Amino acid sequence: MQHFISDLHLNPTQPETAKAFVAYLQGPAKQAQTLWILGDLFEYWTGDEDIAHPFHTEMVAAIAALSATGTQVRVVVGNRDFLMGQAFAKAAGAELVAEPICIDLYGKRTVLLHGDILCTDDVAYQQFRAMVRNPAWQTQFLAQPVAVRHKLAAELRAKSEMGKQEKASKIMDVNAAAVEACFKTHNTNLMIHGHTHRPATHQVNVDGQSCERWVLSDWHGKATWLEASEQGLQTRTL
Numbered sequence: 001m002q003h004f005i006s007d008l009h010l011n012p013t014q015p016e017t018a019k020a021f022v023a024y025l026q027g028p029a030k031q032a033q034t035l036w037i038l039g040d041l042f043e044y045w046t047g048d049e050d051i052a053h054p055f056h057t058e059m060v061a062a063i064a065a066l067s068a069t070g071t072q073v074r075v076v077v078g079n080r081d082f083l084m085g086q087a088f089a090k091a092a093g094a095e096l097v098a099e100p101i102c103i104d105l106y107g108k109r110t111v112l113l114h115g116d117i118l119c120t121d122d123v124a125y126q127q128f129r130a131m132v133r134n135p136a137w138q139t140q141f142l143a144q145p146v147a148v149r150h151k152l153a154a155e156l157r158a159k160s161e162m163g164k165q166e167k168a169s170k171i172m173d174v175n176a177a178a179v180e181a182c183f184k185t186h187n188t189n190l191m192i193h194g195h196t197h198r199p200a201t202h203q204v205n206v207d208g209q210s211c212e213r214w215v216l217s218d219w220h221g222k223a224t225w226l227e228a229s230e231q232g233l234q235t236r237t238l
């Protein structure tokens with residue numbers, strides 16, 4: 001069995017979500033051979049020094065405890081926690097995986113990604129993304145003191161929330177052509193991603209081929225994961 005989760009946005013101001021996450025790790029996640037975390041595990045991550053924050057220390061330790069029991073934990077970063085690095089991975093007993101990644105899911109070639117790269121109509125976001133994913137920008141950002149990074153991140157979060165109120169809902173969803181291109185490039189007819197917080201299973205026709213796009217749920221108010229087995233895919237809640 002393999003599990004997929006995303007968009008937990010863990011942060012100390014939402015202890016219920018953190019509690020649910022720990023309960024999930026100590027319970028259902030143990031059934032999985034692999035747990036895939038497809039981005040935005042944390043509300044935001046300003047660099048691996050964030051591990052030292054007691055809340056993060058606790059979350060990272062809970063993941064490491066699952067990993068120690070034999071579940072492989074693989075992490076794709078999201079737009080909130082793209083600065084997670086090897087120190088995080090080591091502490092969590094996890095492996096950071098570059099997206100998009102194709103896997104064999106019980107005989108079905110499947111492409112996995114956070115999902116933000118599919119939102120090509122959100123031009124301002126894509127420009128921002130190109131900037132912050134640039135290694136030179138990251139080196140410069142990570143050279144700043146932790147307190148400064150946190151202040152910038154908080155400002156950016158506020159900007160992002162304000163900006164979303166003005167952006168049309170449609171531009172914050174995936175772009176149909178980007179989805180089609182992703183299926184074609186990766187030569188697959190199954191896709192799993194998060195980011196949009198619009199959980200659904202979409203049937204897409206790509207050049208006469210029927211493809212399926214599973215959108216993961218965020219964890220706001222409900223702990224949800226996608227379970228994959230020989231029997232297929234199924235959404236589960238705690």
Ligand code: LP5
Nearest residue numbers: 044045046079080124125128152153155156157160163172
């Ligand atoms: O995250 P969410 O759901 O609110 O919205 C996303 C897009 N926003 C983001 C930003 C994240 O919320 C904040 C990430 C914090 C990371 C911390 C470390 C790095 C700190 C860097 C500090 C400079 O990803 C949002 C999308 C939305 O998804 C839907 O897809 O619309 O996109 C934006 O908000 C981007 C804006 O449109 C463009 C922002 C330009 C700002 C550039 C100036 C940067 C300096 C700001 C310092 C205050």
Ligand code: MN
Nearest residue numbers: 040078079195
């Ligand atoms: Mn996201």
